[in-house]
Amino acid sequence: MLQYTQKRVNGIQDLERKLNELGYRVGIRALDLLVWRDKNSKRETRVLGMLYFIHTTVWKTMFGKQADSLEKSTENEDEYMISDNDPMVSKFISIPKDVSQLNCGAFMAGIVEAIMDGCQFPSRVTAHTVPIDGFPLRTTILIKLDREVLDREEQLK
Amino acid sequence: MNATHSSSSSGGSGIGSGPLGYGNTPTCYFVMIGTKDNPIYEAEFPAVNTARSSSGGATIPEAKKEEFRHLNQFIAHSALDMVEDIQWSTNQMYLKAIDKFNERFISAYLTAGNIKLLLLHDAKSEDAIRNFFNDCYELYIKTLLNPFYEPNSIISSAAFDTKVRLSAKRYL
Numbered sequence: 500m501l502q503y504t505q506k507r508v509n510g511i512q513d514l515e516r517k518l519n520e521l522g523y524r525v526g527i528r529a530l531d532l533l534v535w536r537d538k539n540s541k542r543e544t545r546v547l548g549m550l551y552f553i554h555t556t557v558w559k560t561m562f563g564k565q566a567d568s569l570e571k572s573t574e575n576e577d578e579y580m581i582s583d584n585d586p587m588v589s590k591f592i593s594i595p596k597d598v599s600q601l602n603c604g605a606f607m608a609g610i611v612e613a614i615m616d617g618c619q620f621p622s623r624v625t626a627h628t629v630p631i632d633g634f635p636l637r638t639t640i641l642i643k644l645d646r647e648v649l650d651r652e653e654q655l656k
Numbered sequence: 657m658n659a660t661h662s663s664s665s666s667g668g669s670g671i672g673s674g675p676l677g678y679g680n681t682p683t684c685y686f687v688m689i690g691t692k693d694n695p696i697y698e699a700e701f702p703a704v705n706t707a708r709s710s711s712g713g714a715t716i717p718e719a720k721k722e723e724f725r726h727l728n729q730f731i732a733h734s735a736l737d738m739v740e741d742i743q744w745s746t747n748q749m750y751l752k753a754i755d756k757f758n759e760r761f762i763s764a765y766l767t768a769g770n771i772k773l774l775l776l777h778d779a780k781s782e783d784a785i786r787n788f789f790n791d792c793y794e795l796y797i798k799t800l801l802n803p804f805y806e807p808n809s810i811i812s813s814a815a816f817d818t819k820v821r822l823s824a825k826r827y828l
Contacts, residue, residue: 527769527807531797534768541747542768548747617691617769655744 515605522609577644584634604638685728685776690808701824765789788827
Protein backbone atom coordinates (compact mmCIF):
# COMPACT_ATOMS: atom_id res chain seq x y z
CA MET A 500 0.00 0.00 0.00
CA LEU A 501 2.86 2.30 0.77
CA GLN A 502 4.51 1.67 -2.54
CA TYR A 503 1.23 2.29 -4.30
CA THR A 504 0.87 5.66 -2.73
CA GLN A 505 4.50 6.48 -3.15
CA LYS A 506 4.27 6.07 -6.88
CA ARG A 507 1.41 8.46 -7.07
CA VAL A 508 2.49 11.40 -5.05
CA ASN A 509 5.23 13.92 -5.06
CA GLY A 510 6.16 14.98 -1.63
CA ILE A 511 5.84 13.77 1.88
CA GLN A 512 2.83 15.86 2.81
CA ASP A 513 0.97 14.38 -0.06
CA LEU A 514 1.95 10.87 0.91
CA GLU A 515 0.71 11.36 4.41
CA ARG A 516 -2.49 12.82 3.10
CA LYS A 517 -3.10 9.89 0.83
CA LEU A 518 -2.49 7.43 3.62
CA ASN A 519 -4.87 9.46 5.70
CA GLU A 520 -7.53 9.14 3.03
CA LEU A 521 -7.09 5.41 2.82
CA GLY A 522 -7.40 5.23 6.56
CA TYR A 523 -10.53 7.33 6.37
CA ARG A 524 -12.28 4.83 4.16
CA VAL A 525 -11.40 2.06 6.53
CA GLY A 526 -12.55 4.06 9.50
CA ILE A 527 -16.07 4.74 8.29
CA ARG A 528 -16.72 1.10 7.77
CA ALA A 529 -14.99 0.09 10.96
CA LEU A 530 -17.23 2.35 13.01
CA ASP A 531 -20.54 0.83 12.03
CA LEU A 532 -19.14 -2.66 12.04
CA LEU A 533 -17.75 -2.43 15.52
CA VAL A 534 -20.85 -0.87 16.97
CA TRP A 535 -22.95 -3.58 15.39
CA ARG A 536 -20.82 -6.39 16.64
CA ASP A 537 -20.89 -5.06 20.15
CA LYS A 538 -24.52 -5.96 20.30
CA ASN A 539 -25.71 -3.93 23.20
CA SER A 540 -23.71 -0.91 22.48
CA LYS A 541 -25.16 2.52 22.27
CA ARG A 542 -24.05 5.48 20.28
CA GLU A 543 -21.49 7.76 21.74
CA THR A 544 -22.63 11.26 22.43
CA ARG A 545 -19.87 12.59 24.65
CA VAL A 546 -16.32 13.30 23.64
CA LEU A 547 -14.70 11.33 26.40
CA GLY A 548 -16.87 8.29 25.79
CA MET A 549 -15.99 8.48 22.14
CA LEU A 550 -12.28 8.68 22.73
CA TYR A 551 -12.45 5.85 25.18
CA PHE A 552 -14.27 3.74 22.63
CA ILE A 553 -11.55 4.38 20.07
CA HIS A 554 -8.85 3.78 22.58
CA THR A 555 -10.11 0.39 23.62
CA THR A 556 -12.50 -1.23 21.19
CA VAL A 557 -11.18 0.06 17.91
CA TRP A 558 -7.56 -0.51 18.74
CA LYS A 559 -8.31 -3.96 20.04
CA THR A 560 -10.10 -5.05 16.90
CA MET A 561 -7.54 -3.57 14.59
CA PHE A 562 -4.31 -4.28 16.31
CA GLY A 563 -5.11 -6.89 18.88
CA LYS A 564 -4.40 -4.75 21.90
CA GLN A 565 -5.58 -1.54 23.46
CA ALA A 566 -3.83 1.69 22.73
CA ASP A 567 -1.23 2.53 25.26
CA SER A 568 -2.47 5.78 26.58
CA LEU A 569 -5.16 8.36 26.27
CA GLU A 570 -4.27 11.83 27.41
CA LYS A 571 -5.77 15.24 27.46
CA SER A 572 -3.47 18.02 26.56
CA THR A 573 -2.94 20.62 29.22
CA GLU A 574 -2.29 23.51 26.93
CA ASN A 575 -5.40 23.47 24.82
CA GLU A 576 -8.91 22.55 25.79
CA ASP A 577 -9.59 20.78 22.58
CA GLU A 578 -6.64 18.48 22.14
CA TYR A 579 -6.42 14.85 23.07
CA MET A 580 -3.74 12.30 22.39
CA ILE A 581 -3.78 8.57 21.90
CA SER A 582 -0.42 6.87 21.96
CA ASP A 583 0.77 3.54 20.76
CA ASN A 584 4.16 2.28 21.70
CA ASP A 585 4.49 -0.14 18.90
CA PRO A 586 2.19 0.63 16.01
CA MET A 587 1.68 -2.40 13.91
CA VAL A 588 1.37 -0.30 10.81
CA SER A 589 4.89 1.04 10.93
CA LYS A 590 6.45 -2.11 12.25
CA PHE A 591 8.03 -3.42 9.13
CA ILE A 592 8.67 -0.17 7.37
CA SER A 593 12.12 1.24 7.36
CA ILE A 594 12.30 4.85 6.45
CA PRO A 595 15.24 6.04 4.37
CA LYS A 596 16.94 9.20 5.50
CA ASP A 597 15.62 11.44 2.82
CA VAL A 598 12.05 10.92 3.88
CA SER A 599 12.71 10.84 7.56
CA GLN A 600 9.78 13.11 8.26
CA LEU A 601 7.35 10.54 7.10
CA ASN A 602 5.11 8.90 9.58
CA CYS A 603 3.06 5.98 8.41
CA GLY A 604 0.85 6.48 11.39
CA ALA A 605 -1.02 8.78 9.05
CA PHE A 606 -2.99 5.72 8.13
CA MET A 607 -4.08 5.21 11.71
CA ALA A 608 -4.83 8.90 12.00
CA GLY A 609 -7.15 8.55 9.03
CA ILE A 610 -9.03 5.76 10.72
CA VAL A 611 -9.48 7.78 13.87
CA GLU A 612 -10.58 10.82 11.94
CA ALA A 613 -13.22 8.86 10.09
CA ILE A 614 -14.64 7.50 13.32
CA MET A 615 -14.75 10.93 14.90
CA ASP A 616 -16.44 12.38 11.83
CA GLY A 617 -18.94 9.59 11.68
CA CYS A 618 -20.12 10.28 15.19
CA GLN A 619 -20.41 13.96 14.47
CA PHE A 620 -17.28 15.10 16.26
CA PRO A 621 -15.48 16.80 13.42
CA SER A 622 -11.81 17.19 14.19
CA ARG A 623 -8.34 17.30 12.77
CA VAL A 624 -6.29 14.23 13.45
CA THR A 625 -2.57 13.91 12.89
CA ALA A 626 0.12 11.42 13.74
CA HIS A 627 3.46 12.22 15.30
CA THR A 628 6.43 10.15 16.23
CA VAL A 629 7.70 10.68 19.72
CA PRO A 630 10.37 8.15 20.46
CA ILE A 631 10.95 7.22 24.04
CA ASP A 632 13.56 4.97 25.57
CA GLY A 633 12.82 1.47 24.58
CA PHE A 634 10.14 2.39 22.10
CA PRO A 635 11.71 4.04 19.11
CA LEU A 636 8.56 3.75 17.10
CA ARG A 637 6.18 5.27 19.55
CA THR A 638 3.49 7.16 17.69
CA THR A 639 1.09 9.65 19.09
CA ILE A 640 -2.15 10.55 17.40
CA LEU A 641 -3.19 14.08 18.11
CA ILE A 642 -6.89 14.83 17.95
CA LYS A 643 -7.88 18.44 17.74
CA LEU A 644 -11.61 18.91 18.06
CA ASP A 645 -13.52 21.56 16.21
CA ARG A 646 -15.00 24.51 18.00
CA GLU A 647 -18.56 23.31 17.63
CA VAL A 648 -17.85 20.05 19.38
CA LEU A 649 -16.67 21.90 22.44
CA ASP A 650 -19.68 24.17 22.40
CA ARG A 651 -21.95 21.20 22.24
CA GLU A 652 -20.17 19.53 25.13
CA GLU A 653 -20.72 22.65 27.15
CA GLN A 654 -24.38 22.63 26.41
CA LEU A 655 -24.78 19.03 27.27
CA LYS A 656 -23.15 19.26 30.64
CA MET B 657 -49.78 -0.10 -5.07
CA ASN B 658 -53.48 -0.55 -4.64
CA ALA B 659 -55.53 -0.03 -1.58
CA THR B 660 -56.96 -3.33 -0.62
CA HIS B 661 -60.09 -1.86 0.81
CA SER B 662 -62.31 0.67 -0.71
CA SER B 663 -64.47 1.39 2.23
CA SER B 664 -66.72 4.28 1.56
CA SER B 665 -65.71 6.48 4.36
CA SER B 666 -66.93 9.91 5.17
CA GLY B 667 -68.74 11.91 2.59
CA GLY B 668 -67.06 14.56 0.60
CA SER B 669 -64.83 12.07 -1.03
CA GLY B 670 -67.01 11.90 -4.03
CA ILE B 671 -64.47 13.13 -6.47
CA GLY B 672 -64.18 9.90 -8.27
CA SER B 673 -63.38 6.30 -8.04
CA GLY B 674 -60.15 5.15 -6.70
CA PRO B 675 -58.74 4.83 -3.26
CA LEU B 676 -60.36 7.02 -0.70
CA GLY B 677 -59.23 8.67 2.40
CA TYR B 678 -55.92 8.93 4.10
CA GLY B 679 -56.74 6.55 6.87
CA ASN B 680 -57.17 3.74 4.43
CA THR B 681 -53.71 3.70 3.04
CA PRO B 682 -51.98 0.78 4.58
CA THR B 683 -48.55 1.59 3.31
CA CYS B 684 -45.51 2.16 5.38
CA TYR B 685 -42.86 4.43 4.04
CA PHE B 686 -39.28 3.74 4.85
CA VAL B 687 -36.40 6.04 4.09
CA MET B 688 -32.72 6.12 4.91
CA ILE B 689 -31.15 9.53 5.17
CA GLY B 690 -27.44 10.17 5.04
CA THR B 691 -25.32 12.54 7.02
CA LYS B 692 -25.97 15.48 4.74
CA ASP B 693 -29.74 15.03 4.87
CA ASN B 694 -29.69 13.32 1.53
CA PRO B 695 -31.97 10.33 1.06
CA ILE B 696 -29.96 7.23 0.38
CA TYR B 697 -32.77 4.80 -0.02
CA GLU B 698 -36.54 4.83 0.14
CA ALA B 699 -39.25 2.23 -0.15
CA GLU B 700 -42.92 1.78 0.43
CA PHE B 701 -44.45 -1.32 1.84
CA PRO B 702 -48.09 -2.12 1.65
CA ALA B 703 -48.75 -3.44 5.08
CA VAL B 704 -51.50 -5.81 5.91
CA ASN B 705 -53.45 -4.32 8.70
CA THR B 706 -56.12 -6.41 10.34
CA ALA B 707 -58.17 -3.87 12.19
CA ARG B 708 -58.99 -1.75 9.25
CA SER B 709 -62.61 -2.09 8.60
CA SER B 710 -63.73 1.05 10.26
CA SER B 711 -61.08 3.51 9.50
CA GLY B 712 -64.04 5.44 8.33
CA GLY B 713 -63.08 8.47 10.27
CA ALA B 714 -60.67 9.35 7.54
CA THR B 715 -59.37 12.74 8.21
CA ILE B 716 -58.66 13.98 4.76
CA PRO B 717 -61.46 12.78 2.62
CA GLU B 718 -60.67 13.88 -0.84
CA ALA B 719 -57.01 13.32 -1.19
CA LYS B 720 -55.99 10.42 -3.30
CA LYS B 721 -53.22 8.08 -2.41
CA GLU B 722 -50.82 9.40 -4.98
CA GLU B 723 -50.64 12.78 -3.31
CA PHE B 724 -49.68 11.26 -0.07
CA ARG B 725 -46.68 9.61 -1.53
CA HIS B 726 -45.14 13.00 -2.07
CA LEU B 727 -46.28 14.06 1.32
CA ASN B 728 -44.41 11.14 2.81
CA GLN B 729 -41.15 12.71 1.85
CA PHE B 730 -42.09 15.99 3.44
CA ILE B 731 -43.20 14.30 6.59
CA ALA B 732 -39.96 12.42 6.78
CA HIS B 733 -37.91 15.53 6.32
CA SER B 734 -39.72 17.46 8.96
CA ALA B 735 -39.17 14.56 11.30
CA LEU B 736 -35.46 14.98 10.76
CA ASP B 737 -35.46 18.07 12.89
CA MET B 738 -36.96 16.13 15.73
CA VAL B 739 -34.33 13.47 15.36
CA GLU B 740 -31.56 15.98 15.59
CA ASP B 741 -33.00 17.41 18.76
CA ILE B 742 -33.34 14.10 20.46
CA GLN B 743 -30.09 12.75 19.19
CA TRP B 744 -27.98 14.44 21.78
CA SER B 745 -30.10 13.71 24.76
CA THR B 746 -29.88 9.96 24.61
CA ASN B 747 -27.37 7.45 23.50
CA GLN B 748 -29.92 4.93 22.39
CA MET B 749 -29.93 4.01 18.77
CA TYR B 750 -33.59 3.22 18.44
CA LEU B 751 -35.58 6.39 19.03
CA LYS B 752 -39.10 5.06 19.13
CA ALA B 753 -41.90 7.22 17.82
CA ILE B 754 -40.61 10.72 17.60
CA ASP B 755 -43.32 12.44 15.67
CA LYS B 756 -46.92 12.12 14.69
CA PHE B 757 -48.68 13.32 11.62
CA ASN B 758 -52.44 12.99 11.37
CA GLU B 759 -52.73 9.42 12.46
CA ARG B 760 -49.38 8.22 11.42
CA PHE B 761 -46.36 7.75 13.55
CA ILE B 762 -42.80 8.29 12.61
CA SER B 763 -40.18 6.14 14.20
CA ALA B 764 -36.51 6.70 13.87
CA TYR B 765 -33.35 4.72 14.29
CA LEU B 766 -29.99 6.38 14.37
CA THR B 767 -26.92 4.44 13.37
CA ALA B 768 -23.44 4.88 14.72
CA GLY B 769 -22.38 6.57 11.53
CA ASN B 770 -25.22 9.04 11.90
CA ILE B 771 -27.43 7.61 9.19
CA LYS B 772 -31.10 8.08 10.00
CA LEU B 773 -33.58 5.35 9.26
CA LEU B 774 -37.12 6.70 9.32
CA LEU B 775 -40.32 4.75 9.11
CA LEU B 776 -43.79 6.21 8.65
CA HIS B 777 -46.39 3.80 9.82
CA ASP B 778 -49.70 3.35 11.50
CA ALA B 779 -49.71 2.09 15.02
CA LYS B 780 -47.48 -0.93 15.18
CA SER B 781 -45.72 -2.76 17.91
CA GLU B 782 -42.43 -1.24 18.88
CA ASP B 783 -40.70 -4.54 18.96
CA ALA B 784 -41.57 -5.34 15.40
CA ILE B 785 -40.29 -2.01 14.26
CA ARG B 786 -37.14 -2.34 16.28
CA ASN B 787 -36.44 -5.70 14.71
CA PHE B 788 -37.08 -4.31 11.29
CA PHE B 789 -34.69 -1.45 11.91
CA ASN B 790 -32.03 -3.82 13.17
CA ASP B 791 -32.37 -5.87 10.04
CA CYS B 792 -32.08 -2.82 7.85
CA TYR B 793 -29.05 -1.64 9.73
CA GLU B 794 -27.39 -4.95 9.17
CA LEU B 795 -28.12 -4.78 5.46
CA TYR B 796 -26.79 -1.27 5.38
CA ILE B 797 -23.54 -2.32 7.00
CA LYS B 798 -23.11 -5.05 4.46
CA THR B 799 -23.59 -2.54 1.70
CA LEU B 800 -21.16 -0.19 3.38
CA LEU B 801 -18.47 -2.83 3.49
CA ASN B 802 -18.47 -2.98 -0.27
CA PRO B 803 -15.36 -1.07 -1.32
CA PHE B 804 -17.11 0.24 -4.36
CA TYR B 805 -19.84 1.81 -2.37
CA GLU B 806 -19.25 5.45 -1.67
CA PRO B 807 -20.59 6.24 1.79
CA ASN B 808 -23.49 8.64 1.73
CA SER B 809 -24.46 7.85 -1.82
CA ILE B 810 -27.64 6.33 -3.13
CA ILE B 811 -28.12 2.61 -2.70
CA SER B 812 -29.34 1.32 -6.00
CA SER B 813 -28.70 -2.36 -5.58
CA ALA B 814 -31.67 -4.53 -6.40
CA ALA B 815 -30.54 -7.17 -3.97
CA PHE B 816 -30.66 -4.65 -1.15
CA ASP B 817 -34.14 -3.66 -2.17
CA THR B 818 -35.34 -7.25 -2.23
CA LYS B 819 -33.94 -7.98 1.16
CA VAL B 820 -35.46 -4.89 2.70
CA ARG B 821 -38.86 -5.80 1.34
CA LEU B 822 -38.53 -9.32 2.64
CA SER B 823 -37.67 -8.05 6.03
CA ALA B 824 -40.60 -5.66 5.94
CA LYS B 825 -42.92 -8.46 5.07
CA ARG B 826 -41.72 -10.45 7.99
CA TYR B 827 -41.92 -7.77 10.59
CA LEU B 828 -44.48 -5.26 9.45
